Amino acid sequence: MKNHFLLDLSYLFARAVGPGGIAEADLETGAARLAFDAFEARRAKGEIGFVDLPRRRDLSAACREAAAEIRAEATDFLHVGIGGSALGPRALVRALTHPHANLLDAQRRGNPRIFFLENADPETLSGLRDVVDLSRTWIHVVSKSGGTVETLAQWLIVREWLVEAVGEKEARRRTVFTTDPDRGALREVARAEGIRALDIPPNVGGRYSALTPVGLLPLAVAGIDPDSVLNGAQDVMQMCTSPKIDENPALQLACALHALDVHHGKHIHVLMAYADALADTAEWFRQLWAESLGKRYDREGREVFCGPTPVKAVGAIDQHSQLQLYLEGPPDKVILLLGTRARKHALAIPRDTAGRGEMAYLGGHGLGELLDVEQRATEEALARSARPCASLELDAVTPESLGALYQLLELATGYAGELYGVNAFDQPAVEVGKRIAYHALGRPGYASESSPPPPRDARRRFPR
Amino acid sequence: MKNHFLLDLSYLFARAVGPGGIAEADLETGAARLAFDAFEARRAKGEIGFVDLPRRRDLSAACREAAAEIRAEATDFLHVGIGGSALGPRALVRALTHPHANLLDAQRRGNPRIFFLENADPETLSGLRDVVDLSRTWIHVVSKSGGTVETLAQWLIVREWLVEAVGEKEARRRTVFTTDPDRGALREVARAEGIRALDIPPNVGGRYSALTPVGLLPLAVAGIDPDSVLNGAQDVMQMCTSPKIDENPALQLACALHALDVHHGKHIHVLMAYADALADTAEWFRQLWAESLGKRYDREGREVFCGPTPVKAVGAIDQHSQLQLYLEGPPDKVILLLGTRARKHALAIPRDTAGRGEMAYLGGHGLGELLDVEQRATEEALARSARPCASLELDAVTPESLGALYQLLELATGYAGELYGVNAFDQPAVEVGKRIAYHALGRPGYASESSPPPPRDARRRFPR
Numbered sequence: 001m002k003n004h005f006l007l008d009l010s011y012l013f014a015r016a017v018g019p020g021g022i023a024e025a026d027l028e029t030g031a032a033r034l035a036f037d038a039f040e041a042r043r044a045k046g047e048i049g050f051v052d053l054p055r056r057r058d059l060s061a062a063c064r065e066a067a068a069e070i071r072a073e074a075t076d077f078l079h080v081g082i083g084g085s086a087l088g089p090r091a092l093v094r095a096l097t098h099p100h101a102n103l104l105d106a107q108r109r110g111n112p113r114i115f116f117l118e119n120a121d122p123e124t125l126s127g128l129r130d131v132v133d134l135s136r137t138w139i140h141v142v143s144k145s146g147g148t149v150e151t152l153a154q155w156l157i158v159r160e161w162l163v164e165a166v167g168e169k170e171a172r173r174r175t176v177f178t179t180d181p182d183r184g185a186l187r188e189v190a191r192a193e194g195i196r197a198l199d200i201p202p203n204v205g206g207r208y209s210a211l212t213p214v215g216l217l218p219l220a221v222a223g224i225d226p227d228s229v230l231n232g233a234q235d236v237m238q239m240c241t242s243p244k245i246d247e248n249p250a251l252q253l254a255c256a257l258h259a260l261d262v263h264h265g266k267h268i269h270v271l272m273a274y275a276d277a278l279a280d281t282a283e284w285f286r287q288l289w290a291e292s293l294g295k296r297y298d299r300e301g302r303e304v305f306c307g308p309t310p311v312k313a314v315g316a317i318d319q320h321s322q323l324q325l326y327l328e329g330p331p332d333k334v335i336l337l338l339g340t341r342a343r344k345h346a347l348a349i350p351r352d353t354a355g356r357g358e359m360a361y362l363g364g365h366g367l368g369e370l371l372d373v374e375q376r377a378t379e380e381a382l383a384r385s386a387r388p389c390a391s392l393e394l395d396a397v398t399p400e401s402l403g404a405l406y407q408l409l410e411l412a413t414g415y416a417g418e419l420y421g422v423n424a425f426d427q428p429a430v431e432v433g434k435r436i437a438y439h440a441l442g443r444p445g446y447a448s449e450s451s452p453p454p455p456r457d458a459r460r461r462f463p464r
Numbered sequence: 465m466k467n468h469f470l471l472d473l474s475y476l477f478a479r480a481v482g483p484g485g486i487a488e489a490d491l492e493t494g495a496a497r498l499a500f501d502a503f504e505a506r507r508a509k510g511e512i513g514f515v516d517l518p519r520r521r522d523l524s525a526a527c528r529e530a531a532a533e534i535r536a537e538a539t540d541f542l543h544v545g546i547g548g549s550a551l552g553p554r555a556l557v558r559a560l561t562h563p564h565a566n567l568l569d570a571q572r573r574g575n576p577r578i579f580f581l582e583n584a585d586p587e588t589l590s591g592l593r594d595v596v597d598l599s600r601t602w603i604h605v606v607s608k609s610g611g612t613v614e615t616l617a618q619w620l621i622v623r624e625w626l627v628e629a630v631g632e633k634e635a636r637r638r639t640v641f642t643t644d645p646d647r648g649a650l651r652e653v654a655r656a657e658g659i660r661a662l663d664i665p666p667n668v669g670g671r672y673s674a675l676t677p678v679g680l681l682p683l684a685v686a687g688i689d690p691d692s693v694l695n696g697a698q699d700v701m702q703m704c705t706s707p708k709i710d711e712n713p714a715l716q717l718a719c720a721l722h723a724l725d726v727h728h729g730k731h732i733h734v735l736m737a738y739a740d741a742l743a744d745t746a747e748w749f750r751q752l753w754a755e756s757l758g759k760r761y762d763r764e765g766r767e768v769f770c771g772p773t774p775v776k777a778v779g780a781i782d783q784h785s786q787l788q789l790y791l792e793g794p795p796d797k798v799i800l801l802l803g804t805r806a807r808k809h810a811l812a813i814p815r816d817t818a819g820r821g822e823m824a825y826l827g828g829h830g831l832g833e834l835l836d837v838e839q840r841a842t843e844e845a846l847a848r849s850a851r852p853c854a855s856l857e858l859d860a861v862t863p864e865s866l867g868a869l870y871q872l873l874e875l876a877t878g879y880a881g882e883l884y885g886v887n888a889f890d891q892p893a894v895e896v897g898k899r900i901a902y903h904a905l906g907r908p909g910y911a912s913e914s915s916p917p918p919p920r921d922a923r924r925r926f927p928r
Contacts, residue, residue, distance in 0.1 A: 083784025099591035127563035287785035294789025307793035320547025321751035325758025329771035
């Protein structure tokens with residue numbers, strides 16, 4: 001079993017950062033064991049599917065098989081999905097492929113360009129048509145429920161384009177769905193039309209689905225072995241088997257962040273990635289943490305309005321944007337710095353041209369070294385300013401370490417749900433807005449809300 | 465004078481959303497007039513430069529001239545900058561160009577591909593070398609201070625590449641600096657080596673510099689007339705001349721957000737863009753709001769630790785990620801929805817292929833209509849859940865409306881600084897981290913901090 005990362009929570013504690021940090025006693029309440037046991041009990045009942053994904057090699061094999069066919073034929077691969085059907089796949093592909101993959105792959109065979117169609121934005125989708133080669137395009141349509149409106153709408157449009165370009169039968173052959181095996185519109189269509197469909201296990205929700213075909217198929221299309229990602233995730237499952245916080249990194253992380261929120265007023269949880277490759281991973285985590293923990297009712301039905309607000313940040317970029325606020329603003333934040341201990345390129349800063357006043361000291365250092373130094377300096381500046389922070393450093397940005405990272409953070413989210421006392425696996429609130437939108441679109445069965453919307457006020461409008 | 469946008473603050477008020485909203489009395493305290501007068505007094509002293517930018521047609525003319533030369537020769541344009549030197553230019557270029565401009569422009573002449581080099585990330589910069597044509601590349605190096613380490617480091621590396629590709633003299637000719645006219649390393653180098661340098665007026669800070677050559681040169685290189693952006697900004701200056709909140713949209717917006725933060729616990733200010741083209745603008749605003757208002761001391765030197773936390777969101781994407789938290793989590797947020805009243809493409813959802821159960825209602829609607837409906841549904845769902853929200857809708861995404869939007873939000877930030885009683889034009893805290901980093905890089909004159917960094921704890925590390 002490999003570790004894949006170094007997690008250091010030292011600077012979350014009062015011992016290091018003063019009274020804004022956690023007291024040791026915060027973690028010795030027995031809450032960790034209760035949360036661990038509650039999580040394990042739900043898992044034993046089959047309610048928590050993501051923990052089993054590392055062993056689902058049948059799913060990775062199906063992705064490898066489909067990807068081989070796609071890679072042999074396609075120049076363009078369109079991944080249609082939103083929320084949990086987009087954030088994980090996009091983040092994994094970005095982390096593990098060339099930073100300008102689509103520009104590069106336009107010039108060479110074998111690696112299809114991968115496009116993520118997330119938003120229902122007509123400018124973005126129209127623009128896509130200007131650049132893809134529809135005669136060599138494959139499409140991957142992803143929705144756990146099978147009925148996500150933005151995804152279906154985009155698929156219906158692109159499907160028409162494909163049919164025009166290659167005919168109906170061939171368009172069907174170049175389409176892959178990934179959805180629940182038992183229910184939903186996509187599954188129905190797949191059965192009726194003979195479209196290939198991959199599975200998201202029924203007990204795996206959208207935001208926990210990155211390591212299903214949702215994320216594994218695009219990775220395989222990009223030429224990355226999906227099993228290597230699952231291997232890293234599997235290592236984390238072996239690492240996190242203890243109810244003792246000192247032996248279970250996901251549990252210690254969850255307990256620390258929970259205690260900082262509820263006992264120390266750290267309501268904002270920043271994940272700050274010190275590598276462009278990991279920036280989208282911070283966005284993936286933002287959904288995981290927000291949608292899992294932001295709940296009105298606890299599991300006993302009491303009104304709690306709980307949930308920390310996750311924020312995505314990127315170092316060193318946000319040193320020039322958010323760090324001023326993090327260091328001097330209200331002490332309501334905890335910052336988790338996500339880095340990597342090895343970078344592929346050193347990229348030395350030339351010495352000979354650096355001979356002028358303000359630049360001379362840069363010559364001979366590496367660009368990656370600069371970024372590492374800045375990460376450590378930010379961590380130290382935060383700790384010296386009594387702002388709790390932690391660091392999570394991958395051994396390197398590899399398929400294995402990414403699999404480990406995703407599984408670690410999903411486990412921490414599951415434990416955190418138990419610590420907050422909420423269901424980390426539902427999202428009841430988003431139905432309200434959907435009902436209003438369905439009514440406006442004329443979907444049968446959706447009446448208007450019984451009361452009128454709140455009144456507007458002419459004095460509050462510009463121009464009048 | 466055109467309006468360029470519709471701003472509706474109705475749903476920020478208790479009258480619409482209940483006790484979580486602003487009481488009318490919150491805005492009738494005289495604070496608005498005091499803030500307006502204080503802002504105008506600083507402006508009269510010449511401390512606030514951004515208000516004069518719409519009239520600086522000398523700066524836009526210089527950009528047009530440089531851009532004409534660049535467009536005639538370049539296939540690739542590298543914009544090197546971070547923080548305020550990157551966020552505005554990137555957001556403006558993204559809003560006003562094709563959604564896949566770099567893929568499209570690789571195939572046609574006249575429009576150089578534009579790359580933003582922000583982070584000091586060696587993988588990203590190495591990857592760039594794989595895709596640009598150095599024999600036809602121009603570079604724009606942007607730093608207000610002239611000494612930004614990430615920017616200088618990247619420039620020194622790319623400069624060496626250019627010199628190898630086209631020789632030293634030609635590399636100099638293909639370089640443009642944008643920096644303070646009077647100080648800093650870049651200005652010195654420009655003078656010594658005869659490199660063309662454009663000006664950021666001394667009284668315009670980085671995060672207020674989008675409408676200087678920082679943003680206007682890349683826009684002009686993309687083929688957009690910089691004067692059209694300035695015209696929109698100029699219209700807003702004419703719109704915001706009154707100290708009465710009912711007559712000054714920037715002032716009413718600032719007063720409302722300030723009151724929500726300090727009197728109603730809405731410490732998190734979300735800007736949610738309902739158009740992919742405006743997503744980066746939400747990120748630009750996030751710097752503006754955070755760095756301007758996040759301050760430890762007020763202007764009388766009292767310790768206040770103030771500042772709302774801005775959050776970037778994108779609709780409909782974040783309906784599937786953050787809306788659950790916004791609707792059911794702690795009532796600590798206000799959400800400003802940023803939309804557009806006209807989209808370029810309708811993109812009808814095909815009717816004939818939509819004849820199945822869960823999809824039939826979609827046929828015949830436009831994709832942009834869907835996004836608009838979702839925006840209104842989110843606004844209504846928020847208001848019904850007693851979550852204050854407002855909407856800001858551009859007439860269309862045009863150079864004029866973007867100029868208006870940027871000037872409006874910069875004015876609101878300036879007013880908000882006076883309402884909070886802080887200096888909205890400095891960023892004192894980021895120096896701590898810089899000192900630590902400079903020391904680690906061996907920069908002369910930077911000793912190590914006098915006390916050691918806080919201690920780490922082996923029990924908080926994984927693996928041990």
